[in-house]
Amino acid sequence: xxxxxxxYDEFEWRGLLFDATADLKDVxxxxxxxxxxxxxxxxxxxxxxxxxxxxxxxxxQKFGHxxxxxxxxxxxxxxxxSGKTAERQLLNREQVxxxxxxxxxxxxxxxxxxxxxxxxxxxxxxxxxxxxxxIDFLRDTGKYFTVNYMLSxxxxxxxxxxxxxISYTEFTYMMLQAYDFLALYRRTGCTLQMGGSDQWGNIxxxxxLVRKADSGKAHGLVFPLVTNSSGTKFGxxxxxxxxxxxxxxxxxxxxxxxxxxxxxxxxxxxKYFTWLTRAEIEALEAELESNPxxxxxxxxxxxxxxxxxxGEDAYQKALTASGVxxxxxxxxxxxxxxxxxxxxxxxxxxxxxxxxxxxxxxxAMCTETGITASNGEARRxxxxxxxxxxxxxxxxxxxxxxxxxxxxxxxxVIRKGKRNYHLVLALDPSAQRSETGA
RNA sequence: GGACGGGUACCGAAGUGGCCAACCGGGAUGGACUGUAAAUCCAUUGACUUUCGUCUUCGGAGGUUCGAAUCCUCCCCCGUCCA
Numbered sequence: 001x002x003x004x005x006x007x008y009d010e011f012e013w014r015g016l017l018f019d020a021t022a023d024l025k026d027v028x029x030x031x032x033x034x035x036x037x038x039x040x041x042x043x044x045x046x047x048x049x050x051x052x053x054x055x056x057x058x059x060x061q062k063f064g065h066x067x068x069x070x071x072x073x074x075x076x077x078x079x080x081x082s083g084k085t086a087e088r089q090l091l092n093r094e095q096v097x098x099x100x101x102x103x104x105x106x107x108x109x110x111x112x113x114x115x116x117x118x119x120x121x122x123x124x125x126x127x128x129x130x131x132x133x134x135i136d137f138l139r140d141t142g143k144y145f146t147v148n149y150m151l152s153x154x155x156x157x158x159x160x161x162x163x164x165x166i167s168y169t170e171f172t173y174m175m176l177q178a179y180d181f182l183a184l185y186r187r188t189g190c191t192l193q194m195g196g197s198d199q200w201g202n203i204x205x206x207x208x209l210v211r212k213a214d215s216g217k218a219h220g221l222v223f224p225l226v227t228n229s230s231g232t233k234f235g236x237x238x239x240x241x242x243x244x245x246x247x248x249x250x251x252x253x254x255x256x257x258x259x260x261x262x263x264x265x266x267x268x269x270x271k272y273f274t275w276l277t278r279a280e281i282e283a284l285e286a287e288l289e290s291n292p293x294x295x296x297x298x299x300x301x302x303x304x305x306x307x308x309x310x311g312e313d314a315y316q317k318a319l320t321a322s323g324v325x326x327x328x329x330x331x332x333x334x335x336x337x338x339x340x341x342x343x344x345x346x347x348x349x350x351x352x353x354x355x356x357x358x359x360x361x362x363x364a365m366c367t368e369t370g371i372t373a374s375n376g377e378a379r380r381x382x383x384x385x386x387x388x389x390x391x392x393x394x395x396x397x398x399x400x401x402x403x404x405x406x407x408x409x410x411x412x413v414i415r416k417g418k419r420n421y422h423l424v425l426a427l428d429p430s431a432q433r434s435e436t437g438a
Numbered sequence: 439g440g441a442c443g444g445g446u447a448c449c450g451a452a453g454u455g456g457c458c459a460a461c462c463g464g465g466a467u468g469g470a471c472u473g474u475a476a477a478u479c480c481a482u483u484g485a486c487u488u489u490c491g492u493c494u495u496c497g498g499a500g501g502u503u504c505g506a507a508u509c510c511u512c513c514c515c516c517g518u519c520c521a
Contacts, residue, residue, distance in 0.1 A: 230475095230476090256474080259474075260474070260475080261475095262475070262476085263473095263475070263476085292473070292475085293472080293473040293475090294473075295473060295474090295475085298473095298475095322474080325474085326474050372467095374484085374485065374486085375485090375486075375487085376484085376485070376486075376487085376488095377467085377482090377483085379488085380467090380468075380481095380482060380483085381467080381468065381482095383468090383481095383482090384467090384468040384469055384481070384482070385468075385469065386467080386468045386469070387468095416467090416468085417467075417468060417469090418468090418469095418474075419474070420467095
């Protein structure tokens, strides 16, 4: 057993303990436990919402326990009704396979597969679920579930009250997840399942099944739902879900997501998503109290999480990009730096010829690039002092941009308001006009 | 099938012959203040041109009128009640 102390206490002070089965605390204090968390292959990447459970596994491992990340290759084909108000679209096998591959890579970042004596594992429940025969399943597992019990579960109840009801397929989901627990209990001696608080019902179904089928003692622990004080859903921004995959959410945006954490949430998030000790977090809390403007807590949070997920280099780049995008000068930067920094900014490509002669009128440019919906709107924007070209304010609505405005003869950085950027790329006359998205 | 009520700009909601590109609220955008926050304040919010002005818009199609979101006819859709 590790001398780091009890993981249960660790979860508790971090506010990660939403609910747990009765004697889990004693068990975790006295023996090395094998625990698992299931991840749904609904997308090819995990998002920041999954970070909490992933780190739950990682923390567990640090405290000397053995983590198992279960990817739901089998259950993903069914769909979990928990927390859902409507029947889900079924994924086909190829999609699930594809999604699993992506998720597997991400999970591997956080877990140590070589650690002795408690290495991490990743398993796929398709391995045992697809071998299951209906008759056997009904006799060996179904027998332990009364329909009354299943109907009493919150996730099912809610759906039964809804108009569309719940399909038999999704109704069965709970049994499959319970069966997963039993399978892992038998295969690896796994005695603990963790998850989000919406999984509580499913987890208990699993502990019950282990008890009934094998007279085994299994436990459950659930993390709280991550909330944010501004009332929006955690992990969502105006531009959508914040993914762990850098292809889906650039490290810059990822960094910004954390940096923009509300004061009221910052300390909780530090507890949830970083490895900082209690003392370190308390220091940041005091700092936030005395000097909120410095946002030390948010900066630390953003740095640590970005570094953890995307690495040190990506963090440094995100930091530089943030400096430039929020008021910094762009003059000293090379074109490749700029392209890097503005990589998730929308851009429009126009012919280099557009800048020849008298040049490209700013009104036309705004409308053609979609920065404004009409010339009138562009005029308004300029009058109100909200249009910047290469970070310099445009005062004259009839101004023209010529080759002299192009950075290295090929790029113009347009800014609308404080932080809406758009790149205009000038291409050689031979190239055709085309548009590219963000 | 019958009786009402209603369909107005991104949303909600006034307007019931000219003063209507259409009150007001929300949202959105820009600005000030700030911490890339919250709150607050100011401005803008159909298009073209900006000076006047022109064009398109109030469920759809016709009509009356010098003039219609507003009146008339027909049609479509939504809500409530009665069959």
